[in-house]
Each structure stands twice: as structure tokens, then as C-alpha cells.
Amino acid sequence: MLAAGGARVVRIASRGQADPPGQWYDQAEAEFVLLLAGAARLGFVDGTERDLAPGDWAVIPAHCRHRVAWTDPARETLWLAVHMPPA
Amino acid sequence: MLAAGGARVVRIASRGQADPPGQWYDQAEAEFVLLLAGAARLGFVDGTERDLAPGDWAVIPAHCRHRVAWTDPARETLWLAVHMPPA
Numbered sequence: 001m002l003a004a005g006g007a008r009v010v011r012i013a014s015r016g017q018a019d020p021p022g023q024w025y026d027q028a029e030a031e032f033v034l035l036l037a038g039a040a041r042l043g044f045v046d047g048t049e050r051d052l053a054p055g056d057w058a059v060i061p062a063h064c065r066h067r068v069a070w071t072d073p074a075r076e077t078l079w080l081a082v083h084m085p086p087a
Numbered sequence: 088m089l090a091a092g093g094a095r096v097v098r099i100a101s102r103g104q105a106d107p108p109g110q111w112y113d114q115a116e117a118e119f120v121l122l123l124a125g126a127a128r129l130g131f132v133d134g135t136e137r138d139l140a141p142g143d144w145a146v147i148p149a150h151c152r153h154r155v156a157w158t159d160p161a162r163e164t165l166w167l168a169v170h171m172p173p174a
Contacts, residue, residue, distance in 0.1 A: 005123025036092025
């Protein structure tokens, strides 16, 4: 969607999609996510979960294993994600 | 540069520019900033300052008065800023 100085900005649309339990994203770069619309839940490898409503954001450090645990099946969920450049 | 679901993403280039002491940004929306290149310093109304190197980021809450206290005059500083949508 956009790349600048090593950062990549992407918009992601989901409707009910989630990652299977036990399947983790393990990314080399930190990521900033902002929920634009809908509702979602992030899950982390330590067992914590985080509900996101529109306007909520999270920074996911590099190699912090996480998954999308849930998105609302009844409406579109929109995410803005910024993948940080490598340090 | 990009608008999605009420969020605006902008890329800002500076070379030595700073805001005059005592002049503050007081924004109705929270802002996420990521330094892509160069070097900068943010100042806050409580007197704290924060140096930013490439890869460093900050979330500035709505109505948190801040200014760009310094950018490196010797090279280009690049910022990626995400203005959050109103809650």
C-alpha cells in the first residue's frame, strides 16, 4: 500500500477470519496496528489477549509471537498496520 | 498521503526545522510517529524531551501538547505519522 524509508503501511480487511490456535506470527520487525473499524482480538504466546475496538492500537515488538484470535463475523474489520523498518 | 477509515498517514521530511520554544501542537486526535531516517527530538509541555533515532516511535495522546524541539540540520529527517481517527 505504501513504503517509506523501510516502513511498510498496509490496510487489512477481515470478516470473521482468525488464525488457528497455536499458529503464531513471529516477525523480524516491530509492527504498529490500529483498528479502524469492526472488532478484533489479538492473542499472544504468553496467553494474554487484547480486544480492539475502532481507534485502539497496539505495538507488537519484533519476535513477539501473536495471532489474530478473533474478528467479528458480522461486519468488516479494518486494520492499518505499520511494519517498522529494521533497526 | 493516505487516508483509511478515518486515519491519515503522512510522511514528513525535515532538515533542521524545529518549532519555536513555547509553540505547541494541541491535536484533537492521537498521533503515532515513527522516525524513518535522521535524528529528532520531541518536546512536551511538561518539560520532558524525547530523542528519536531511526526506528524509534512515539504515541502522542490527543491534546498532549508537544513540539518538534530539534531535527538534525546536517541530514534529512523522515517521519511517518499516523493521525488516529476520532474515537
